[in-house]
Amino acid sequence: MSASTDTAARRFTLFPTLSGAAVAGIAIAIFLLAFLVLPVAQVLYVAFLDARTGAFTLQNFQDFFNTTLFRESFVNSFYVSAMSVVVATMIALPLAYITTRFNFAGTAAIQALGIIPLIMPPFVGAVAMSLLFGRNGSINLLLNQYFGLRIPFMEGLNGVILVQSIHYFPFILINLSASLRNIDRSMEEAAQNLGSHGMRMFRRIVFPLAMPGYLAGAALVFIKVFDDLGTPLLLNVNNMLAPQAYLRITGVGINDPMGYVISFILVVFSVFSLWASFLFMRGKDYATVQKGGGGLSRRDLKPREKWLAWGVILLILALVLSPHLGLLLLAFGTIWSFSPLPDGFTIQHFGTIFTQSSQYVWNTLVYAGSAALIDVVLGSAIAYIVIRTGLPGRKWLDYMATAALAVPGVVLGIGYLRMFHGTQLPFGMGQMSSFWGIIIIALAVRRLPYALRACMAALQQVSISLEEAAESLGASRSSTIRRIVVPLMTGGILAGFVTSFATAAVELSATIMLVGRSSDAPLAYGIYLYMQSPAGRGPGAALGILAVVIVALGTYLSQRIIERERSRQTTAGDQH
Amino acid sequence: MTQTKAGIRIENLHLSFGETKVLEGIDMVIEPGEFFAFLGPSGSGKSTLLRAIAGFGPTPRGRILIGDRDIVNLPPWKRNVGMVFQSYALWPHMSVRRNVAFGLEERRMPTSKIAPKVEAALETVGLLHLADRMPGQLSGGQQQRVALARTIAIEPQVLLLDEPLSNLDAALRVQMRRELLALQRKLGLTTIFVTHDQEEANTTSDRMAVLDMGVIQQIGTPQQLYDHPVNSFVAGFLGTANVLDGAFDGAHFVTKAGQRLPVTARSDKATRIVLRPQNIRIASSGDGVSGTVRHREFLGSQIRYLIDTPDGQMIVDTLHATGQPPYGEGATVVLSIDSQSAALLED
Ligand SMILES: Nc1ncnc2c1ncn2[C@@H]1O[C@H](COP(=O)(O)OP(=O)(O)OP(=O)(O)O)[C@@H](O)[C@H]1O
């Protein structure tokens, strides 16, 4: 390099202290500003603008609450979310109680119960659920035949509640079991020692101590349901907030203020719930396990109780497996209508999707793969900057990336549509808002918080002395990162990649707004399209099976990677 | 507050976790109002025994009487035995006041009676001014006192303390053990104190039981156990001990290496003697066991010598007077023992 050229010298003095980390930090900040902060800020801002004049106004909110449909949607969204929390609690509570209080052989079954629902996106199972539990679904046909009654499991909002609570109850199960396990045995023993026992002790000591964990899980379920677009759409329930936002923007147009008002409300609720769940966990960290402690004392079940426990678990297992079962029946069934089971079985639907719809699968692999790649690159860069450098404002990268948690997919979709609507891309790639690359970015932004956590955890396990050792042996900062830090983080990064990939592969709410044409559409959108018509249900379900397989494989892989990492860490630790 | 004093009697108690035997043939009598310590190394079964008295853990075989009531088959909440947990086990979702009131509320005492009792208990431990704090806002020592107040508020017949001082720092530990003893004397409560720290047991307890591997090795006052240990485990566990193997020959104890030591006490069955480091005198010449200084440690008020002798290494403590210690490493010395002070062992 010739240092004598004027421009090079000047650039040097202009940015005297810009290290590689600073450049990366600035680039990431620009990315997050452009694809997260600004689009969302714009959506929130437009909610307060008069559609015609562009002046600041509260009129839109007034219009919103003066419209019966919107008021109803608001109440419905609230009702559905709250009821989903209630039903999910009814499922999770007995499971958590059985695993943490008793010596029970079925604990493995319960753990499986906590994962099975999560590998199927709720919208995928929604149609299958209506065929099983709907008015003319298998269960009601049988009930009607034998008992002469029908139960409206799937009628209107009930359907959304049922599908969502079956999908999301693991959030409550996991949080509640963790807090129950975190209660030290001595908490209970002290109460018994002072004369308390039984239900009274449970109510006064155990339950209050488990409350924060429960509430944190419940808040998460609430907001996931509140924000979800796919499930109500597939069940054809439109009088809820997220579907209304989608329908207004795609139906009435990008300038309709109602879509923005709804987005505003969704964001406010998301932020509030996340904040509340954060407070529940932070303010009252009741983890009371002491050294030598070990969770609540467990007792053996009496034979009768054992039967009862198995009964409860099998019932819940049947419920939890029903979307999977329904989907299988749909995918392999010929015609399934007004009968408990399909008329016959075939593999023809899989043939259909491979000949007609292989682009969905291909697109999904490309989109989710690229998004996951972006996530782990950004995630490890942010993790490194936040944990290992003293860059001013580095915490804000973390905050910005994590803020994506509070942004519902619909809102991000609307934000991109609004922001990149008029932007023409070069080389004849068309409008930026309908360019397939934007789907990748949306997926990447939405999954970044999860990948970031994985990378942070991975980096925290790399002892800083390993880096110092490399540097003291003469390695530069960048070659230390390349040769020491990244290889040691591989496991965590890989786990982050797989998780991002698997969840991005079935994301629907942001992509549904950004898909320009069906040749650009991913799997989730394909399922949505197929499920619109009764004839498309078979192939739609076949695609759904594919989606479930992808997510299940991903979950399994990331679990394996994390476990392998953990055992590697512990064996490495033992050598000290 | 007046408590009904009750003694504890444990008869032939056995306890196992599944196949693992943890306590075997425990027998002891604890007098009413006594401050009694369980002392033993980690895993010796101290906590298990204490918890069995409180009613936690597997049901033991044998009898545990408080006063003259056998409590082995009573559930914990019917025993009226107060236990202070090592971790304090304060409920983090209740204020100090509500923690202390809990036991009284569970006894369905009218509210008007609870308040004064809670205040009295907090007054006793000197924490009345912190009554409305949450446990998370208290220091370790304060939490400890709240745990104590919570337990004495129910006026138990017996007070059980499982390593109550182990979570405190050294200075506070000394202060708290004095306060604990003062409180125990004031209330006259029969108290069992579990510890693996011999100094703690020595300074507080009237009597103590030394446990090892689930078996009681010896029971007695701290001085009895120190001066007259029954076996080398007790001797070694209570302070530093030089244990010499050998046998009696007339007025002398003859060691393995053939040294003849004058020992006043005598027993033909004794196969070992215990010599405390401070009971051995060290001189540069004269009669006695000759040895070489291997190592010297300055301990402040004392100097500790490690001395190679024909019977192996011996530890000798001498008082330190200002100035250079007289014997350096490698010096040849002669050790003579105080013939009154040797304790005899038969194991
Ligand atoms: N729940 C249990 N199941 C099986 N074995 C147990 C259990 N609890 C304790 N033990 C065993 O019983 C023995 C005595 O344990 P205990 O806790 O009474 O020891 P300790 O004397 O209190 O020790 P420390 O000083 O470490 O507290 C130990 O060997 C321990 O491993």
Ligand SMILES: [Mg+2]
């Ligand atoms: Mg113990």
